[in-house]
Amino acid sequence: MIDVSSSEFRIFAPVFVFLAGLCFGSFLNVCIYRIPLGQSVLHPPSSCPKCKNRLKAKDLIPVFSYIFLKGKCRYCNEPVSIQYPVVEMITSVIWLIIYLRYGFTIEAAGLILLFTILIPVFFIDLQHMIIPNGLVLSGLIGGAAVFLYHVFIKPFGLYESALWYTPLIGMFSSSLILFAVALIGLAIYKNDGAMGMGDVKIFMPIGLFLGWKLSLLTLVISVLLGGITSIILLLFKIKDRKSAIPFGPFIITAALFSALYGNQFLRWYLSICY
Structure with missing residues (x-):
């Protein structure tokens, strides 16, 4: 023992x-x-x-x-x-x-598993502009294990909720928002330049591990990080308006912040708003 x-x-x-x-x-x-x-x-x-x-x-x-x-x-x-x-x-x-x-704790074990999967996603997307399906699937399998633990053994601490469907909402909430962005981009630009489907898919395991609140926080932070970085790259003429920028690294950076400090940040934010 x-x-x-x-x-x-x-x-x-x-x-x-x-x-x-x-x-x-x-x-x-x-x-x-x-x-x-x-x-x-x-x-x-x-x-x-x-x-x-x-x-x-x-x-x-x-x-x-x-x-x-x-x-x-x-x-x-x-x-x-x-x-x-x-x-x-x-x-x-x-x-x-x-x-x-x-x-x-089981929360630490779950997050270590999640980011062990996300670190290769970060670098592969940065170098090749792809998010491999095998890594997404690995994350979904790990997330499914967390879901079963949450439902049948003990509520998973990051969710801050005992509701059994919390991780399922997390799995689909941000993914569906990004999927809608991808469809709009496809309709306007006739390609997937607005948002890659890999970015949509990687939010599914992230949502399973983090729950819907932290998944949405991850989405908001990643969009802010991506937007600020894009503006800086354009201002310094490192990239032009037609250049593609991988979004995966911003998602993973935001997910790490959300996993470590997201619930405290949300409580602080709500306390100053209400």
Whole structure:
């Protein structure tokens, strides 16, 4: 039996969560590289994408291998993308923040699962302008598990509601709004430039995990982030009016804020409005 109140647990649990996040971040790098290429994330073992030499265990130590090898492949001496340690650190930091926020709870486990799925979505959409269906499906399966827990075992804390249909409303509320935007964009521009269907679909697992209130908050924040970023890019002529900007990273950034602080933010906002 784990004594979560012991001083040893309070000391070592955050360290374990951080290190586990680093290890999973290394795997997420594999997902980010291989999924857009239609390759298996499990086989074959990792290799240098340039010289194709198979990497050994000592080459795959998260973050530290990159530092020790000075950002270069051990075999061909070609530069290794900074993305690899960045993804590993982002994953470990997000895991740690979630654990410190929610502790040793089912809510923490659910959010760690959700953002382990969303981190590859962030980088794949940023690089390729796609949100793979396999990642959406993985999120839906995880969200379904949270839904069953909420209905049959105990209300899921993030919902702040015992109503059994709360996650189902969350699953469809923001998705349907974005779907309507996509249809309007299709009617006006004759293409899906206004909103990609991947953005519509990724809100479904987010809504299952976060519930309808936090899902709608995520939608509002992501639109604000996307709008502000687009204006800045246009002002500095980094993008023009015809350029496509991936919306997935804004959704995921907003979802992280909502998951960590959304309910407190909504209570504060309502307190100053009413």
